[in-house]
Amino acid sequence: MTASIIDGKAFAAALRERIATQVASFHEAAGRAPGLAVVLVGEDPASAVYVRSKHKATVAAGMGSFEHKLSADVSQDELLALIDTLNADDRIDGILVQLPLPDHIDERAVTTRIDPDKDVDGFHPVNAGRLATGLYGFVPCTPLGCLMLLKDQLGDLAGLDAVVIGRSNIVGKPMAALLTKESCTVTLAHSKTKDLSSVVRRADIVVAAVGRAEMIKGDWIKPGATVIDVGINREAAPVEGSNGRLVGDVDFAGAMQVAGAVTPVPGGVGPMTIAVLLRNTLVSAHRRARVPYDKDAL
Numbered sequence: 001m002t003a004s005i006i007d008g009k010a011f012a013a014a015l016r017e018r019i020a021t022q023v024a025s026f027h028e029a030a031g032r033a034p035g036l037a038v039v040l041v042g043e044d045p046a047s048a049v050y051v052r053s054k055h056k057a058t059v060a061a062g063m064g065s066f067e068h069k070l071s072a073d074v075s076q077d078e079l080l081a082l083i084d085t086l087n088a089d090d091r092i093d094g095i096l097v098q099l100p101l102p103d104h105i106d107e108r109a110v111t112t113r114i115d116p117d118k119d120v121d122g123f124h125p126v127n128a129g130r131l132a133t134g135l136y137g138f139v140p141c142t143p144l145g146c147l148m149l150l151k152d153q154l155g156d157l158a159g160l161d162a163v164v165i166g167r168s169n170i171v172g173k174p175m176a177a178l179l180t181k182e183s184c185t186v187t188l189a190h191s192k193t194k195d196l197s198s199v200v201r202r203a204d205i206v207v208a209a210v211g212r213a214e215m216i217k218g219d220w221i222k223p224g225a226t227v228i229d230v231g232i233n234r235e236a237a238p239v240e241g242s243n244g245r246l247v248g249d250v251d252f253a254g255a256m257q258v259a260g261a262v263t264p265v266p267g268g269v270g271p272m273t274i275a276v277l278l279r280n281t282l283v284s285a286h287r288r289a290r291v292p293y294d295k296d297a298l
């Protein structure tokens, strides 16, 4: 059996096109474009690439992009003061501080300073609480992107057995909450889970978000299962000066022999993160300007 490959890159491109159409309608109705502020602290090369991609995608969708690049030694107080300014700026509907932050800055202090109603990353405890209790709020981009791919692949998820491997606040926990909301039977597995391979073997849906290259083996997968690989791990470069291969948390070749469908790395979940960020920003703009929007198109 050979699984089908879930093309996250194509799905994300189509979502960004639908968003651009709705941005134009919003602009007409509200007299302004939705605005996204992205804050980058320091020079982490991967973060710089992601922030550049966010800027390009924001502008391409017709939104206003407000970039703030701060030096690696900026103080926490200066960063919090910038967030206060962005919270008060009416042109800005969404605020995102790129993670990871330098060690001297407390990530929790930063994410909780963002106005929950502009928190398009969905990392504020108020939004985590809203998701956990079934209230309307912002959902973190990566897990919401995974859910969109799963629903596109499988339709109704009710009654399916799902395992989420990894319990981070950014991916694992919100993913488990989203799947619970879809009436899946959810297991949230982690580094202390006993006999992980048996837990994975029971699942119709596997979401791997552990951050360990190719940890989930092909023979752990239930035949026909849908596998969503959130991991982005760079292998050591084969020759000095070149880039190592990107691999996910799942042994892709092994999973392809058994699963029904698998997301690749790259080109699976990753591109959904930025497309959903635009979606959350557009939704925020509509809510803040009290302009109704077409939920089904997003």
Ligand SMILES: Nc1nc2c(c(=O)[nH]1)N[C@@H](CN(C=O)c1ccc(C(=O)N[C@@H](CCC(=O)O)C(=O)O)cc1)CN2
Residues within 6 Å of the ligand: 050, 096, 097, 098, 099, 100, 121, 141, 142, 232, 246, 265, 266, 267, 268, 269, 270, 271, 272, 273, 274
């Ligand atoms: N404030 C936030 N910080 C971070 C988030 C986040 O959602 N909010 N997520 C990640 C980084 N990230 C976006 O910020 C991101 C990661 C990966 C991709 C992506 O498209 N990946 C490509 C491969 C890219 C490559 O070649 O390296 C893929 O998987 O196809 C987009 C965005 C951490 N920080």
